[in-house]
Amino acid sequence: MEDALLVDWSRAQFALTALYHWLFVPLTLGLAFILAIMETIYVKTGNVIWKEITKFWMTLFAINFAIGLATGIIMEFEFGTNWSNYSWIAGDIFGAPLAIEGIMAFFMESTFFAIMFFGWDKVSKKMHLLSTWLVAIGSNLSALWILVANGWMQHPVGMEFNVDSARFEMSSFWDVLFNPNAYSKFLHTIGSGYVMGSLFVVGISAWYLLKGKDVVKAKKSIVVGATFGLITSLFLIVSGDESAHQVAVNQPTKLAAMEGLYDGHERVGIVAIGQLNSEKEIGDNQDEFIWSIEIPYALSFLGFHDMNAFVPGINELVYGDEDHHNIESAASKIAKGKIAIEALTRYKKAKKEGDTLVATTALADFRANEKYFGYGYLKKPEDIIPPVALTFYSFHIMVGLGTWFFMLFFLILYFAMLNKLDGKKMLLRLAVISIPLGYVAGEMGWIVAEVGRQPWAIQGMLPTGMATSSISVAAVQTTFWLFAIIFTGLLIAEVKIIFTQIKLGMENH
Amino acid sequence: MFEEMELLYLQQYWWFIIALLGGLFTFMIFVQGGQTLLNNLGKTEKEKNVIIASLGRKWELGFTSFVMFGGALFAAFPLFYAVSFGGAYYVWMAILFCFIIQAVSYEYRKKANNFFGQKIYEIFLYINGSLGIFLIGVALGTLYTGGNFIKNEMNLSHWTLDTYGLEALLNPFNLSFGLVLLFLSRVGASLYFMNNLAEESIVNRAKEQLKINALLFLGFFLLMITMLFLMSGLSYDAEGFTIVEHKFFFNLIETPILLTTFLIGVALVIFAIYSALFKNKSNAIWFHGVGTVLTVTTLLSLLGFNNTVIYPSLSDIESSLTIVNSSGSHYTLATMSYVSLMVPFVLTYIFLVWRSMDKVKISSEEIEADSHHY
Numbered sequence: 103m104e105d106a107l108l109v110d111w112s113r114a115q116f117a118l119t120a121l122y123h124w125l126f127v128p129l130t131l132g133l134a135f136i137l138a139i140m141e142t143i144y145v146k147t148g149n150v151i152w153k154e155i156t157k158f159w160m161t162l163f164a165i166n167f168a169i170g171l172a173t174g175i176i177m178e179f180e181f182g183t184n185w186s187n188y189s190w191i192a193g194d195i196f197g198a199p200l201a202i203e204g205i206m207a208f209f210m211e212s213t214f215f216a217i218m219f220f221g222w223d224k225v226s227k228k229m230h231l232l233s234t235w236l237v238a239i240g241s242n243l244s245a246l247w248i249l250v251a252n253g254w255m256q257h258p259v260g261m262e263f264n265v266d267s268a269r270f271e272m273s274s275f276w277d278v279l280f281n282p283n284a285y286s287k288f289l290h291t292i293g294s295g296y297v298m299g300s301l302f303v304v305g306i307s308a309w310y311l312l313k314g315k316d317v318v319k320a321k322k323s324i325v326v327g328a329t330f331g332l333i334t335s336l337f338l339i340v341s342g343d344e345s346a347h348q349v350a351v352n353q354p355t356k357l358a359a360m361e362g363l364y365d366g367h368e369r370v371g372i373v374a375i376g377q378l379n380s381e382k383e384i385g386d387n388q389d390e391f392i393w394s395i396e397i398p399y400a401l402s403f404l405g406f407h408d409m410n411a412f413v414p415g416i417n418e419l420v421y422g423d424e425d426h427h428n429i430e431s432a433a434s435k436i437a438k439g440k441i442a443i444e445a446l447t448r449y450k451k452a453k454k455e456g457d458t459l460v461a462t463t464a465l466a467d468f469r470a471n472e473k474y475f476g477y478g479y480l481k482k483p484e485d486i487i488p489p490v491a492l493t494f495y496s497f498h499i500m501v502g503l504g505t506w507f508f509m510l511f512f513l514i515l516y517f518a519m520l521n522k523l524d525g526k527k528m529l530l531r532l533a534v535i536s537i538p539l540g541y542v543a544g545e546m547g548w549i550v551a552e553v554g555r556q557p558w559a560i561q562g563m564l565p566t567g568m569a570t571s572s573i574s575v576a577a578v579q580t581t582f583w584l585f586a587i588i589f590t591g592l593l594i595a596e597v598k599i600i601f602t603q604i605k606l607g608m609e610n611h
Numbered sequence: 612m613f614e615e616m617e618l619l620y621l622q623q624y625w626w627f628i629i630a631l632l633g634g635l636f637t638f639m640i641f642v643q644g645g646q647t648l649l650n651n652l653g654k655t656e657k658e659k660n661v662i663i664a665s666l667g668r669k670w671e672l673g674f675t676s677f678v679m680f681g682g683a684l685f686a687a688f689p690l691f692y693a694v695s696f697g698g699a700y701y702v703w704m705a706i707l708f709c710f711i712i713q714a715v716s717y718e719y720r721k722k723a724n725n726f727f728g729q730k731i732y733e734i735f736l737y738i739n740g741s742l743g744i745f746l747i748g749v750a751l752g753t754l755y756t757g758g759n760f761i762k763n764e765m766n767l768s769h770w771t772l773d774t775y776g777l778e779a780l781l782n783p784f785n786l787s788f789g790l791v792l793l794f795l796s797r798v799g800a801s802l803y804f805m806n807n808l809a810e811e812s813i814v815n816r817a818k819e820q821l822k823i824n825a826l827l828f829l830g831f832f833l834l835m836i837t838m839l840f841l842m843s844g845l846s847y848d849a850e851g852f853t854i855v856e857h858k859f860f861f862n863l864i865e866t867p868i869l870l871t872t873f874l875i876g877v878a879l880v881i882f883a884i885y886s887a888l889f890k891n892k893s894n895a896i897w898f899h900g901v902g903t904v905l906t907v908t909t910l911l912s913l914l915g916f917n918n919t920v921i922y923p924s925l926s927d928i929e930s931s932l933t934i935v936n937s938s939g940s941h942y943t944l945a946t947m948s949y950v951s952l953m954v955p956f957v958l959t960y961i962f963l964v965w966r967s968m969d970k971v972k973i974s975s976e977e978i979e980a981d982s983h984h985y
Contacts, residue, residue: 186768203682220981223981450764
């Protein structure tokens with residue numbers, strides 16, 4: 103009971119800090135490039151209005167950047183403080199990208215941020231422009247290494263289990279770096295950041311146009327924002343497709359939860375919109391949905407690039423379907439996992455006692471079952487399924503909003519090109535409202551990624567329950583509430599400051 | 612190149628890199644020292660703004676060095692990372708909270724409608740500069756004095772006291788380590804302001820602060836070094852762990868290169884203080900910087916070489932951590948060693964940017980003319 107509570111509080115704290123951090127990162131990723139584009143226009147044209155526009159958005163960027171750093175520092179250290187078992191078991195692989203992120207990206211960001219922000223009159227125009235681009239590249243490089251690390255947790259590759267040290271060890275850095283899961287996640291994640299940056303610029307510029315304030319600068323900003331947004335939202339959709347394909351191939355339980363698919367079959371459609379039946383249990387005969395609208399064949403096609411492909415559902419994944427689709431049941435995997443755990447314990451004992459014969463046999467038993475090692479810690483077969491409702495709704499909200507953003511950018515750009523934006527009050531209002539929706543979509547994306555891979559810290563290898571630090575629940579509760587209070591306070595401060603700066607107008611920067 | 616190196620060499624190389632990062636971070640804490648001196652040196656709003664603007668261009672480098680220090684430990688010595696952070700939970704969390712509040716304070720302090728008010732953000736900076744640095748010193752002190760942890764045969768660890776690291780505050784060596792860092796940061800800040808600011812009033816007050824803080828720093832440093840040389844340390848070999856009297860003292864005098872860097876480092880810090888106080892030299896910060904990096908790198912190196920334990924367990928001596936039993940695999944260390952070759956490149960561009968931004972000393976006129984100042 104105590105252990106389960108510790109896992110829940112540790113997860114709650116990580117979720118809290120990660121969700122807070124992700125409120126600020128996407129804007130940094132996207133706005134950094136928009137700033138670089140705006141400053142490039144200034145340097146190319148020599149038109150000082152572009153310098154003023156750049157400086158205005160840079161002020162907002164800095165306010166957001168500061169709280170991004172504040173909420174970010176805890177993310178790295180939290181692996182040690184709250185997930186110390188994970189840090190040992192996976193640290194040989196997982197630590198490397200984090201360290202590379204520090205040396206390659208953080209120093210670049212922090213060093214050139216000083217020039218970008220304070221160096222307007224201290225360095226040449228070109229050096230300043232280069233610094234702005236380097237801040238953008240640095241922040242995106244940072245995302246690359248974080249997502250290489252996260253991608254490895256979703257689809258562990260390039261490693262082997264060392265029985266003597268009882269941990270996973272890296273066997274190929276290149277496999278870890280070029281993990282297809284990491285790349286699809288990276289591209290999709292930075293894409294969401296670019297779209298967030300665009301929504302921010304378009305939405306605030308739209309507000310200025312509605313108020314009739316700073317109209318010239320707002321119009322110039324909105325064109326840059328909507329153009330960047332249109333291109334990157336298309337990129338977001340394409341990278342999302344690849345990301346879903348990776349999930350289909352490597353994380354079938356997540357895919358089944360994302361689509362509320364209980365009974366797998368061939369030629370599966372995608373639920374465009376629907377309401378899950380909350381009474382539905384794994385293995386029963388009730389319908390999955392109260393109502394739903396489906397796009398035929400789409401899941402088979404998007405998941406496996408074949409309209410006739412079989413997509414396993416939750417029931418097959420839990421209870422197996424060896425006869426038709428060669429899917430092993432979770433119960434069988436759990437049994438093999440328990441053999442692996444017992445064999446490892448036997449091996450360690452024999453090694454300690456110098457009994458080579460027993461150690462050799464135990465090692466052979468372990469190697470035969472090591473693929474299922476993590477399953478041995480699960481209590482029942484149904485545990486392999488993540489929370490379906492949360493994953494399903496988060497995924498569908500994210501996809502729906504992503505589609506809307508593409509349409510929004512298209513419409514804004516279309517009317518901006520025709521110089522008819524001033525009269526489109528409803529569209530401008532929708533652009534303003536879409537700023538918070540961008541944050542919602544980003545958070546939903548991470549909920550799909552992280553809740554959807556439960557119960558695993560490392561997919562199929564290490565359950566989340568085995569990854570925590572052995573500390574008291576009270577200690578984690580204490581820090582959870584401290585984070586909740588401090589981060590909420592800082593968020594309020596950030597929002598108030600940004601709103602005030604926006605109200606001051608573009609002229610006052 | 613690195614693939615052919617023996618595992619022990621890679622482990623030593625990486626302990627040296629971590630010691631060096633520790634040294635560089637310790638130099639950068641002059642920013643924190645400056646934060647604690649804000650009210651002592653800035654008597655008017657204008658002066659305070661100049662001080663914040665000056666520190667504001669550097670704080671991120673220290674912040675990043677700290678993150679890098681953690682990242683390198685995670686990658687190179689994951690068991691140390693897991694045991695220390697997962698066990699001394701309250702101490703590390705307190706340190707992290709101190710850095711969280713620093714990160715927003717420069718940017719938000721003077722902004723209109725900033726929710727907490729300017730005073731609170733200045734208090735945040737003070738807490739980061741005082742408590743944050745003191746606790747980092749205490750945490751570093753435990754590398755010599757040990758922690759209350761046990762690890763099992765699967766290398767999974769737990770802390771044996773419910774105080775989760777706070778008990779380190781009862782150890783005089785840890786306390787003196789914390790105080791040394793605290794006063795060193797204030798010495799560094801005084802020297803930095805003398806170099807970086809054109810405002811004579813602040814520079815004169817910085818010089819006054821230097822006198823007091825240099826005395827306190829030297830006093831606590833002497834106390835800490837004496838305790839370090841007198842204390843016992845743990846040694847390890849194939850048979851297990853043994854307690855060795857004056858372990859760190861012997862590590863120093865038996866390793867000529869460490870003895871040399873230690874003596875040069877200490878001499879440079881003392882020279883920096885002397886030249887600033889008695890010769891009015893504004894470039895003393897650089898001697899202080901090199902001296903600090905050398906001294907701290909040496910002190911941390913005393914742990915990683917000569918079969919010394921890097922983190923003794925006070926609960927179970929056999930659970931103690933060494934660079935051998937807590938490190939990453941040969942493959943990972945070798946791979947990361949290639950990445951470490953970027954360090955000189957990174958240091959070079961930091962140096963060049965620093966120089967280009969600090970060509971002219973900062974004055975209140977410059978700050979008032981800059982719409983983007985903190």
